[in-house]
Amino acid sequence: MTYQGVVFTAPWPLRFNPHVDAARESAIDWMRRFDLLHGEQAVEDFTNWRLTEVAGFFYPLADLDACCTAAQMMGWYFLPFDDQLDGEAGRDPRRVARICGALIDIVHGVPGTERHQAPTVRAFADLWERMVRGMSAPLRSRVAHHWSSYFASQLTEAIDRTDGRVHTDLEEYFQLRAATTCAFGQNDLAEHWGGVEVAPVVWHHPLLRRMRQLAADLVGLRNDSMSLVHEDVTGGHNVIHLVERTHGCTRDEALVIASGIAQGKADELVELERRELPRLARALDDSQRVAVAGYADILHDWICGDYEWERITTRHHAHRTLPEWATSLLVGAEG
Template identity: 70%
Template sequence: MFTTPWPLRINPHVDQARESALAWMRRFGLLDGEQAEEDFVDWRLAEVAAFFYPHASAEECCTAAQMMGWYFLPFDDQLDGEIGRDPGRVATVCSALIGIVHGVSGPESHDTPTVRAFADLWSRMVRGMSLPLRTRVAFNWTAYFSSQVTEAIDRRTGFAHRDLADYFLLRASTTCAFGQNDLGEKWGGTEVPPELWHHPVLQRVRQLGADVVALRNDSMSLRHEDITGGHNAIHLIQRSRGGTRQEALAEASRLAQEKVDELVELEERALSRLVRAVDESQRAALRGYADIIHDWICGDYEWERITTRHDEHRVMPGWAAGLLVSAGS
C-alpha cells in the first residue's frame, strides 16, 4: 500500500472500448464462451486501458483495450504454463512477434491466433506515429518480448534474483512499462522530442514509475505466483532478508512509498529545472510525460484493487491451449 498526490483519471470512452475489445477478441478466437467473456469484463481490462490513457480518443481507447485483452490470457498467461519453461519455444514465439514489430515479417512465421491478432493490433498501435516515436516504441516492445525469453531461461535454470535493483531493471521490461508509457505520448499525450526523452531526469522518472507498479503487481499476484513460481519482488525480499510474508509485504509497501516520494521530489526539483530551461512546446511535452507516469501508477493501483484477476491461482482454460502453440509444435 502507498499513497500518491495525483488524481485517478479515466477515459470517458471506456464502455465503447470494452465492447470493441470483446468483439475484436472474438474475431481472432481469443475468447471462447461466456466464461471467457465474463473473465475479460471482471478482470477490468477495458478499465485499465482507460486508466492508463485517460485522454485517448474513442478509437485509441478501443485499440488500448484490445491491447490489454491481448496482453493477458492470450500472451502473458500462456508463458506462466508449460511453454514458459521452454526457452526455445518462447524464443520462436517472441521472434515472430519481434518480426512484426520491426515490419520484417508477418504472422506466418508462427501462425497462431495470438500472433495473428498481434499483427492486426500492432499496425493500429503505431499508425500515425512519428519516426522517432515509432523507433522507440519498437525498441521497447522488442525489449518486452526479449524479456520473456530471459524469464524462460531463468525458469529452466532455476535462477533467482537476490538484488532488487537488478530485478527492477528486468521487471520494467517484463511488464512492458516503457512500451506502455510510449503509447501514452501517442494516445492523448504530447510526444517528447528525442533530444529530451533520454535526459537522465526522465530516465529516472520512468524507472521509478515502473518500480512502483512492479511492487504493487507483485504484491497482488502472490496467490498465483506462489504456485507457478517465477520472479516476484515479495519472494525476493523474503529470500534475501528473511522474515515472514507479512514483513516482506510491509517492506514492499515501504519501498513503494519511498519511490513515490522520490518521484515527487524529483519532479519538484530536477524536472522543474529542466522545464524552465526549454521552450514552451517542450515544456508541455515534459509536463505531459510526468502525467503519463502518474496515470500509469495511479491507474495500475486502482486496477489491481478492482480486478478479479488476482483473486485466486489462475488455471489455464482448456480452450486456450492453442492460442500460442501452432500445429505440430
Template identity: 35%
Template sequence: MPRGIDLHIPFPRRISRDVDRARDQHLHWPRSHGLLEGEEVVRRHAGARYAELAARFYPDAVGEELDLGVDLMSWFFLFDDTFDGPDGEDPARAGLLVESVTQVLRRPATPADPPAVRAFSDLWRRSCDGMSPQWRQRAAEHWRTYLSGYVLEANHRQLGLMPTVEEHLLLRRETIGVYPTVDLAERIGGFEVPEHVYADGRLTAMRHIAAEVDTIHNDLCSVEKEEARGEIHNLLLILERQGCTRAEAVEEMRRMIRSRTERFLVLETGLTGLCDSFRLTEARRVSVHRFADALRAVMRGDYDWAEQSGRYATENTPREQETAP
C-alpha cells in the same frame, strides 16, 4: 494481496469518461483475432476488467483512441497468460513465440501467423499511425526488450534460479510493460517527447520509478497465484527467501513504493528547469509535462484497477497447461 493495504500512490484517481462504452465493446477486438476461445476464457477476460485499466492509464482518451489502449491491455494479458504453461518453462519454446511476435516490428503479419502475432501486428500498425520515425524506433526497442524478458524468465525457471531483489527489479523494470504503455500514451495523446529530452537522466529516472512501482504492486497482487504454481519471479517471495516474514516483506514493499513515489514527486518539480535547460518551445514543454502525467497514470491506474479486477483471483492459481492462443 490482502485488501486495504495503503501503498501510498499520491496521485489523483482518474478514469476516462468513455469507459462504459469501451467496456461494452472491449471483447470484440480479441474475439476478432481469435484470442478468446471458450466460455471460461471469455469469462476470465471480462472479469479482469481490462477496459477499466486502459481508461485509467489513458484518462483523457475517448473513442478510437481509448479503444486502442483497451486492445493493448487485452493483448498484453492474453499474451502473458501464454507463458503460464509450457512456453513459460522452456526457453526454446518461449524464444520461438517471442521471435514470431518480434518479427512484426519489421514486417506485417501474414494470415498464416498465429492469432497473437496477427493481433500484435494490428496493434503495432495502429500505434505507429502518425508517429515519427524516431518514436517508432524507440517504441520498437521497448517492445523487443519487453518480449525478450519472457525468454530470460523461462531460462531462470528451467534452471531454478531465483533472482536477487536488485536483479528482479532490473529485469521487471524492462518487462512489466510500462514503457510500451507510456509510449502509447504519446500516440493516444497526440504528442511526442523529443528524443534528446526523453533520454535525459531525470525523465529516465521517472520512467524507472513508474516501472518499479508497478512491478512491486503487481508482485503484491499476484503472490498467491504465483506461489501456488511455483513462480520464482516475485519480489515478495524473494524477500521471504532472504529471511523476511510475509508481514515484513509486505511492509518492505510498501516502503519501497513510498520512497519511489516521493522521489518521483521531487523529480517532477524539476521538469520546468529541464525544459529551460533544453530551451524547449511551449508545445514541447507541454509534451514533457504530459509525459510525466502519463507516468502518474500508470502508477495510480494500476493501483485503482487492481482493487476491482478479477485478474488476481485465487481460483486461477494453478498453472494452466496452454499453448499460444
C-alpha cells in the same frame, strides 16, 4: 488472504477515459474474431478482470478509436500471451524464443506475419498496425525498441525458470521487471494517444530516465504483491519472494518492507518533480515544456491507474489455470 498488497500514497489524481464502455464491446468483438475468447465464461473473465478499465486508467486522454485499440491490447496482453508463458510454454526457452521472435518480427515490419498460424501472433499483427498508426518516426523507433525488449524479456524469464535462478539484488530485479511489464512501451503509447510526445533530445535526459524507472518500480511492486496467490504456485520472479529470501522474514513482514520501499520511491518521484523538473523545463521551448509536463502526468496515470486496477480486478483472486480452449492459442508459433 487479503488483497491489499503493497500500499503507498501519492498526490496525483486518478484519471479515467470516458470511452471505456464502447471500448469494452470493441475489445470483446475483436478478441472473438481472432479466437482469443471462447464462451461466456471467457467473456465474463475478461469483464471481471477489468481489462478495459485498466486501458481507461493508463490512457485517459485517448480518443474513442485509440481507447478501443488500447482495450484490445490489454485483452491480448493477458490470457492470449502473458498467461500462456506462465504455463508449460514458458518453461521451454527455445519455444519461447521462437514465439517471441515471431512477435518481434511484427514489431519490425517483417512481411507475412498477418497470416501466421497461431491466433495470438496473428492477432498481434493486426493490433500492432493500429497501435503505431500515425506515430512520428522517432516515437515509432522507440516503441519498437521497448516492445522488442518486452518480448525478449520473456526469454530471460524462461531461462531463469528452467535454471531455477532467483534474484537477490533489488535494483537488478527492477531493471528486468520494467521490461517484463512493458512499462516503457506502455508509456510510449500514452505519449502517442495523449498528444504529448517528448522530443528524443529531451526523452533521454537522466531526470526523465529516473522518473520512468521509479514509476515502473512502483507498478512492479504493487503488481507482484497482488499476484502472490498465483505466483506462489507457479514460481517465477516476484519482488515479495525476493524480500522474503533476502530478509529471512514472514509474508506479512515482507509486505511491510516492500510498502516502505514503494513509499520511498513515490516520495523520490514527488521530490524530483518538485526540485528538478522545473530546472529542465526552463531550458526548453514552450512545446517541449508542455510535453514534459504531460510526460509526468503519463507516469502518474501509470502508477495511479495500476494501483486502482489491482484493487478492483478479480484476476489475482486465485491461481489461474489455462482453460482447455486457450491451450491452442500459440500452436504454430514455434516453427
